[in-house]
Amino acid sequence: MTWETPEHTPLPLKDAIREEVTSEQLAPDQLHELLTMQQEVLAEPEVPEPAKRKPAWLVGAVACLVVIAFFGWQYSNQQTMRAIALEVAENHLKLKPMDVETQSMGEIRQYFIQLDFAPTRSSLLETQYALSDQRMIGGRYCSVKGVTAAQLRYRGTDNELRTFYEVGYDAAIFGRVPDIGKGQTPTEVMVNGMKVTIWVEKGLLMALVKDM
Amino acid sequence: MSDQVLGDSQLQSLYQYAMVLSQHRDDAYDLLQSAIESYLVTVKRGNEVIECPLAYVRALIRNRYIDHYRYRQRWQSETFEELALYDISPINIEKLVIDANEIKDLWAQLSVEDRDILYHWAVLGYSTDEACELLEMPRGTFLSRIHRLRKRCKSINEPLSRVQE
Incomplete structure (x- = not known):
C-alpha cells in the first residue's frame, strides 16, 4: 500500500485569490437571463411619468389666489348691491x-x-310687508343701473310710503342677488337712513325701499 | 442605450464580486439581479449620469449586501480592533505565498470585510491604500487584518517550506 503525498504548489497570494475568485462563473442560463432582462427593460418605451406632484409653494399660491379671487368677487358683489x-x-x-x-x-x-x-x-310684499294691491298708489317708469324698470308706490299700514322696484334680472348687470325661489334670503342694505331689501323672484330683480 | 447594457464579462465580474461577499451562489445571483434591476431603473429615468456602470453596479451590490445581510452575518461597520493593540509593522503583502490547495479553505474562512479588501487588491488591481480609501476602512484596521492573514499564510507556508526543503 502506498500513500500519495498531496502536491503543494506555492502561489503568490494575489494570484491565488484571483484564481479563486474567477473560478466562480454564472451558469449560461443565468447569464442569458440577465442579458435578456437588460435588453427588454432598456428597449421598453419610456413610460410617461405620472403627473408630478406640484410643489407646495405652487399649491399655496393657487389657494391664495382662489381665496383672494373669492373675497374680491364677494366684495365686488356687495358693491354692486350697494349701488x-x-x-x-x-x-x-x-x-x-x-x-x-x-x-x-x-x-x-x-x-x-x-x-x-x-x-x-x-x-313677499303681502306675506312679509303687508303690502297688498289695495295699498298700492300707482306706478311710473324708472331705471335701475340703466335698465328700464317699473316703480310702484305703496302706503304701508303705518301710513309710511314704500317704493317697490321691478326690473328684468341680469346677473351680468346686477351681480349675484339672492333668489327666493331657491330658498335664499333677501339682502338688506341700509343706505341714507333707509332700508333697501333686494331679491330675485320669478326672474325679476325686486327692491323695496322703506324709510327707517 | 446599448452602451449601458452590461456584457458577459462584466456580468461575470459582478457575479464574482457578489460571490466574494456572500459566498453563496443563489444569494450572489439574487444580489446581482436586484442590483442590475436598480441600475436599469436609474438608466431609464436618465436623471443620473453613470460614467462607469461596472463600478456603479458593484457599489449597488455591496450596499445591498450590507443592507440585507448585515444583521444576519454581522457586517462589521465598526470594528472593535480599532480599540485593541495590533502589530502594524510593514508587510509586503505582494510577497505572501500560499498553497494553491489551501486558498479555497482560507478564502471561505476569512471575514467578508477581509475578502472584500483582498478582492479589490488582487482582482481589481487597487493598491491596499486605495482599497482602504474606497471601502472606507481605516488603514490600521486593514494592517491588523493583513497581519492575521500573514499568520494564516505562515501556518500554510511553514509546512510548505519544509516540504520544499
Missing part, C-alpha cells in the same frame, strides 16, 4: 309723481307695455 340700493333709495326720496294711479296689478300691467317684462305681484 343698486343707493340708486333706488335716491329715487324713493325724490317722490316723483306717478304716471298711473291704480290699485290694480292688471292696470299696472296694461300701463307698463314699454318694459321687456310683465310687472308681477311679489309673494
Whole structure:
C-alpha cells in the first residue's frame, strides 16, 4: 500500500485569490437571463411619468389666489348691491309723481307695455310687508343701473310710503342677488337712513325701499 | 442605450464580486439581479449620469449586501480592533505565498470585510491604500487584518517550506 503525498504548489497570494475568485462563473442560463432582462427593460418605451406632484409653494399660491379671487368677487358683489340700493333709495326720496294711479296689478300691467317684462305681484310684499294691491298708489317708469324698470308706490299700514322696484334680472348687470325661489334670503342694505331689501323672484330683480 | 447594457464579462465580474461577499451562489445571483434591476431603473429615468456602470453596479451590490445581510452575518461597520493593540509593522503583502490547495479553505474562512479588501487588491488591481480609501476602512484596521492573514499564510507556508526543503 502506498500513500500519495498531496502536491503543494506555492502561489503568490494575489494570484491565488484571483484564481479563486474567477473560478466562480454564472451558469449560461443565468447569464442569458440577465442579458435578456437588460435588453427588454432598456428597449421598453419610456413610460410617461405620472403627473408630478406640484410643489407646495405652487399649491399655496393657487389657494391664495382662489381665496383672494373669492373675497374680491364677494366684495365686488356687495358693491354692486350697494349701488343698486343707493340708486333706488335716491329715487324713493325724490317722490316723483306717478304716471298711473291704480290699485290694480292688471292696470299696472296694461300701463307698463314699454318694459321687456310683465310687472308681477311679489309673494313677499303681502306675506312679509303687508303690502297688498289695495295699498298700492300707482306706478311710473324708472331705471335701475340703466335698465328700464317699473316703480310702484305703496302706503304701508303705518301710513309710511314704500317704493317697490321691478326690473328684468341680469346677473351680468346686477351681480349675484339672492333668489327666493331657491330658498335664499333677501339682502338688506341700509343706505341714507333707509332700508333697501333686494331679491330675485320669478326672474325679476325686486327692491323695496322703506324709510327707517 | 446599448452602451449601458452590461456584457458577459462584466456580468461575470459582478457575479464574482457578489460571490466574494456572500459566498453563496443563489444569494450572489439574487444580489446581482436586484442590483442590475436598480441600475436599469436609474438608466431609464436618465436623471443620473453613470460614467462607469461596472463600478456603479458593484457599489449597488455591496450596499445591498450590507443592507440585507448585515444583521444576519454581522457586517462589521465598526470594528472593535480599532480599540485593541495590533502589530502594524510593514508587510509586503505582494510577497505572501500560499498553497494553491489551501486558498479555497482560507478564502471561505476569512471575514467578508477581509475578502472584500483582498478582492479589490488582487482582482481589481487597487493598491491596499486605495482599497482602504474606497471601502472606507481605516488603514490600521486593514494592517491588523493583513497581519492575521500573514499568520494564516505562515501556518500554510511553514509546512510548505519544509516540504520544499
